[in-house]
Amino acid sequence: MTRGPRALLAMSALALMATACSNATSTSSSGGSGAPGVTGTSITVGSIANLTGILSSDFAPIVDGVKAYFDMVNAQGGVDGRKLVLGFEKDDQGSQTTDLTVAQQLVEQNHVFAVVGVGTPFFGGASYLARQGVPTFGYQVSVDWKDGPSLFADYGSYLDFTGGEMSDAYVAKQLHATSVGIVAYGVQQSAAACSAAATGFGTYGVNVGYQDLTFGIGTDPTPDVLAMKAHHVDMVLTCLDVSGNIAFARAISQNGLNAHQVWLNGYDRPTLQQYGALLNGVIIGLQHVPFEASAAFPGVYPAMDTYLQEMQRYKPASTYNEVALDGWINAAQFVTGLRAVGRDLTQAKLVAAINSETDFNGGGLMPPVDWTGGNNHVRSIPPYCSAWVQAENSKFVPVFVQGTHGVFTCFDKGSDTPVTPQSGTPGT
Structure with missing residues (x-):
């Protein structure tokens, strides 16, 4: 269901750095057979983000969202008795070449189980991580995310410019x-x-x-x-x-x-x-539930209530930041997959479990993503849903609300009237 406009966050960089080469498409594995980074008590992952430089404010908050979600899950006992550890935070400095280098470091030197929280204008390590079968989760601003079944971007890995x-x-x-x-x-x-x-x-x-x-x-x-x-x-x-x-x-x-x-x-x-x-x-x-929906429609969007509460506790400055929300959703997708696999965990089993999901909605933060049959890796499927906010007196207010509290307006491909949101869409 990915529409694509969120990719505009990095548009200045993409224009100014247009000479950067894109990754070559490669055949992807379905996931590693082992479980690097996994012990009886913990699961260690890494992140890759543009943490320094002129674009860092557009991407670095993704790590805050991942950490806040992990903290919440760990406070509840972790997943199947294992604590989640973001052990390696790599800075690719907004460079495609550096991105590939740090991706290789995470796999070959740090031996992480997964990469959770990719936030960068140039995902140079995408094809490498796909070939290695490393479960990878991040904020999508390029077509690199469709390289393989182990790459899971927020809102789906297919970058669709036509759905909206x-x-x-x-x-x-x-x-x-x-x-x-x-x-x-x-x-x-x-x-x-x-x-x-x-x-x-x-x-x-x-x-x-x-x-x-x-x-x-x-x-x-x-x-x-x-x-x-x-x-x-x-x-x-x-x-x-x-x-x-x-x-x-x-x-x-x-x-x-x-x-x-x-x-x-x-x-x-x-x-x-x-x-x-x-x-x-x-x-x-x-593409997600507006932050303001929590106060505008009390009790209707509990997932947003939880996000705001946990982010205010973990890092207040990043609370109302879409990229931090992306990191939270990435972590939620990772944990949802872990729980589906259970205690006998491998990378391949995690990838397979997520690709069996038909309705991942970030715990109630976005319209559902269907990963089955390659959906949202290679194509987008309707309905296409958007939420809208309007600036009023230095505040954002949800607008075009459907019924009494439905923040999403959805359309089938080419339809000229809104359709009923699919099951699992928040607010329905």
Whole structure:
């Protein structure tokens, strides 16, 4: 069910470092036959994240989410009598080459059982870990995650840019928009996400009045905004990173464009508090239960209640951070698999157990992922669900709620009306 817009977090890096080579596809094993890192009392794993450098704030919090989840599980006695140990935290510095090096270190020197908490713009070690059959869990920002059955990205390992086109169009309908302006960076992830979105608007009679899929990082958005104004655009959809979105918000305000702003990235409380009134009314799409749903709908989203409580206890600064939530979900997937296998644990058994799951939802934080038959490794399957929040007076508020408390709006492929969320979708 992965839509892809979350990949825009690293879009600046992907554009600036476009010369980096992608991994070659390789034949993957189904998992190691042994159980490195496993003793009678503990299971030792490692993580790989961009912990230092200009992009560290976009990726490093994934480790906090993993640790918080492990702490919670260990306080409850661990898994089958074994404590979970994140024994090796590797920093790939945002480098594809370094990523491969530290992946090899985790396997060949540190002998970890799994890699839990991969957060990096360039997953250079993906193919290597897949060949070794190492169960691997992380935040997906590239197609590298589909390399093998042992790679488990949050929300599914298939990076799908087409699944959300009707969700974006549905938002336009709810806003009574008649003409939309679409802007994306001139890199594959960004342009593909916005190109897919553009296909759905006609279903609701919304015209694509202006489109720029080659916008440059750091470029002045004023010409785009003036062109939108000339084309009477009343909704602007951006497939940009946070800095690009802020630049457009300023230009829209300064040039008097009266248009709703819809972002596919930028759900960040510090950013909202920093820019305040400039972002008032901005709508942002999510793939998970909004943090604010816990207070807005008491008792309806207990998994979010638990996440917020445990993160506040473990590391308050990372609580309202989507990448920390990704780490929590990664750890939850790992533990769900461990419990399915039981005490007689091997890497191969863990991989097989997870690939038998039909409805993993992070414990109640996201719509279900079906891993069976290669689903969500090689393709995406409907329905496609999104949650939406709106900035109001320096706070995010869930919007487009279905019924009394359903934060997710779901569509089948090409459908023009919302469908009933599948069983296991939080809030249903």
